[in-house]
Amino acid sequence: ADKVNHGPTLVIHGGAGIINRNNFPESKQKEYIDALNGALLVGYEILKKGGDSIDAVEASVRVMEDCPFFNAGKGSVFTLSGKNELEASIMLGIDSHTAGACTLLHTVKNPITLAKTLLQDPENPHVFLGGIEAEKYAKSKGLEMVDPAYFWTKQRWKQHLDGLEKKKPENLKMLNNLDGGDSRDADDPISMGTVGAIAVDINGIISTATSTGGFNNKKDGRIGDTPLIACGTWADNETCGVSGTGNGEFFIRHGVAHDVAARMKYLKESVQDAASTVVRNLKKVGGDGGVIALDKYGNFAMPFNTDGMFRGYIRVSEGVPYAYIFNEQ
Amino acid sequence: MEDCPFFNAGKGSVFTLSGKNELEASIMLGIDSHTAGACTLLHTVKNPITLAKTLLQDPENPHVFLGGIEAEKYAKSKGLEMVDPAYFWTKQRWKQHLDGLEKKKPENLKMLNNLDGGDSRDADDPISMGTVGAIAVDINGIISTATSTGGFNNKKDGRIGDTPLIACGTWADNETCGVSGTGNGEFFIRHGVAHDVAARMKYLKESVQDAASTVVKNLKKVGGDGGVIALDKYGIFAMPFNTDGMFRGYIRVSEGVPYAYIFNEQ
Numbered sequence: 001a002d003k004v005n006h007g008p009t010l011v012i013h014g015g016a017g018i019i020n021r022n023n024f025p026e027s028k029q030k031e032y033i034d035a036l037n038g039a040l041l042v043g044y045e046i047l048k049k050g051g052d053s054i055d056a057v058e059a060s061v062r063v064m065e066d067c068p069f070f071n072a073g074k075g076s077v078f079t080l081s082g083k084n085e086l087e088a089s090i091m092l093g094i095d096s097h098t099a100g101a102c103t104l105l106h107t108v109k110n111p112i113t114l115a116k117t118l119l120q121d122p123e124n125p126h127v128f129l130g131g132i133e134a135e136k137y138a139k140s141k142g143l144e145m146v147d148p149a150y151f152w153t154k155q156r157w158k159q160h161l162d163g164l165e166k167k168k169p170e171n172l173k174m175l176n177n178l179d180g181g182d183s184r185d186a187d188d189p190i191s192m193g194t195v196g197a198i199a200v201d202i203n204g205i206i207s208t209a210t211s212t213g214g215f216n217n218k219k220d221g222r223i224g225d226t227p228l229i230a231c232g233t234w235a236d237n238e239t240c241g242v243s244g245t246g247n248g249e250f251f252i253r254h255g256v257a258h259d260v261a262a263r264m265k266y267l268k269e270s271v272q273d274a275a276s277t278v279v280r281n282l283k284k285v286g287g288d289g290g291v292i293a294l295d296k297y298g299n300f301a302m303p304f305n306t307d308g309m310f311r312g313y314i315r316v317s318e319g320v321p322y323a324y325i326f327n328e329q
Numbered sequence: 330m331e332d333c334p335f336f337n338a339g340k341g342s343v344f345t346l347s348g349k350n351e352l353e354a355s356i357m358l359g360i361d362s363h364t365a366g367a368c369t370l371l372h373t374v375k376n377p378i379t380l381a382k383t384l385l386q387d388p389e390n391p392h393v394f395l396g397g398i399e400a401e402k403y404a405k406s407k408g409l410e411m412v413d414p415a416y417f418w419t420k421q422r423w424k425q426h427l428d429g430l431e432k433k434k435p436e437n438l439k440m441l442n443n444l445d446g447g448d449s450r451d452a453d454d455p456i457s458m459g460t461v462g463a464i465a466v467d468i469n470g471i472i473s474t475a476t477s478t479g480g481f482n483n484k485k486d487g488r489i490g491d492t493p494l495i496a497c498g499t500w501a502d503n504e505t506c507g508v509s510g511t512g513n514g515e516f517f518i519r520h521g522v523a524h525d526v527a528a529r530m531k532y533l534k535e536s537v538q539d540a541a542s543t544v545v546k547n548l549k550k551v552g553g554d555g556g557v558i559a560l561d562k563y564g565i566f567a568m569p570f571n572t573d574g575m576f577r578g579y580i581r582v583s584e585g586v587p588y589a590y591i592f593n594e595q
Contacts, residue, residue: 133487221399
């Protein structure tokens with residue numbers, strides 16, 4: 001294992017899945033790379049000044065939530081009934097493993113900020129809030145609230161309608177197995193998605209943040225892995241931070257985020273070995289997706305078992321963002 | 330246990346801050362695919378564990394976890410027994426709710442324990458935390474785990490605990506064990522407790538007893554009260570807890586005698 005301490009580092013992802021290169025020209029790819037770089041630079045500025053990793057990951061995820069390209073915040077996919085239903089979680093790697101998570105949100109502009117507020121609010125004894133009550137809490141804490149229509153984008157609405165079309169009996173033979181069927185859209189470059197960020201700061205503290213709109217035409221009321229600590233998000237200074245993207249149900253059934261850290265803790269694997277093994281094993285049981293993982297020395301991994309995964313990293317020691325889509329890394 | 334008013338699940342569930350019953354449950358199969366079902370923020374489903382099982386077994390359902398009104402609509406559409414929210418009310422839990430609100434008043438605040446346990450520790454009530462759970466291994470060597478709860482007394486409305494969270498409050502894997510937790514849910518979430526017991530068995534090759542008792546001991550060190558039950562496919566089990574007591578029991582088909590305990594008498 002790499003024992004060099006690379007110093008404050010930020011790693012992000014913008015979703016893994018099927019990326020149809022026919023519908024994803026280089027000009028469009030560049031737009032996504034620029035967006036990833038933008039998210040990296042915002043987090044970097046915080047880490048560079050000696051800021052906390054939790055602020056860096058929140059800021060980076062907010063950029064991706066606000067960006068319509070990614071399936072989180074604005075640009076989120078729609079539920080079966082045509083609503084946007086968002087969720088997020090955040091966790092600190094300190095001994096107490098404080099965490100915040102929220103789900104079934106319709107009017108919170110930045111779910112990751114709600115998750116962070118839950119984590120940091122000294123009057124809140126809970127980790128996870130969902131639904132209308134979570135939204136009331138967000139409003140009471142002064143978070144920016146929006147009309148549900150704020151999250152709408154043409155691309156995702158089209159993906160929703162196309163998905164409904166596919167479900168019609170006459171089109172059923174085109175449908176993939178249920179687990180991936182609704183989210184695999186040949187016409188859409190990013191058919192799965194979630195965004196996430198992990199950072200280690202100058203104090204050696206790891207924070208992880210994950211946020212999503214879920215998957216295209218998910219049932220209303222469906223909660224995925226993204227707000228689930230131990231499944232879609234994990235942070236522990238002694239092992240690593242992990243943020244997942246892909247078919248959420250598999251991440252839940254296999255406790256993916258915690259499993260990466262458990263392999264490091266109990267098998268003494270490196271962050272790269274632990275993350276890549278878990279992602280490979282996930283593929284064997286039919287789970288598509290990827291993770292980003294980062295240890296407190298700044299060693300990281302970004303394995304995925306799909307066509308591509310929007311991702312990137314930046315080190316404070318270097319100050320240059322690196323962003324990738326396919327296997328070019 | 331959901332239908333029995335003694336336990337904090339189904340009828341006899343604790344109340345939220347606003348005086349509602351909000352229930353949740355999860356269930357998981359230890360087969361390779363680790364199928365699971367979970368539900369939360371329920372007000373009208375008589376048996377949440379049956380909703381969780383329905384989600385798991387429904388071939389037209391691609392999801393593991395549903396919450397809120399949509400979860401209730403799904404339950405109704407599947408013919409599950411629906412009840413008026415008042416069905417879950419019991420006098421004991423309503424008193425616990427009111428007593429908890431009383432404690433929060435400024436003049437009473439010095440009596441309050443730290444927030445994490447404060448609302449649920451009620452000296453007058455014998456069972457101040459709770460959740461119910463069960464793990465079984467059948468003739469085919471398949472492990473299943475089920476957990477169900479009303480949450481904790483005066484929890485914020487909308488609060489989701491560890492009980493419906495796969496890897497935190499519930500786990501099942503034939504090659505390691507089934508785990509069902511009870512106690513301060515937020516700690517079970519932050520420490521991925523159910524999965525951690527199984528990970529110790531898988532990676533450290535610990536026995537189910539060692540894995541479960543170590544995790545529960547470690548939980549205490551970070552301030553988490555509670556316990557777990559854990560069972561492997563050979564029928565070896567553990568029921569460690571770090572609190573005064575834990576309602577629990579077991580039965581083996583080979584013997585046909587149930588054993589039930591409350592304190593450390595086992």
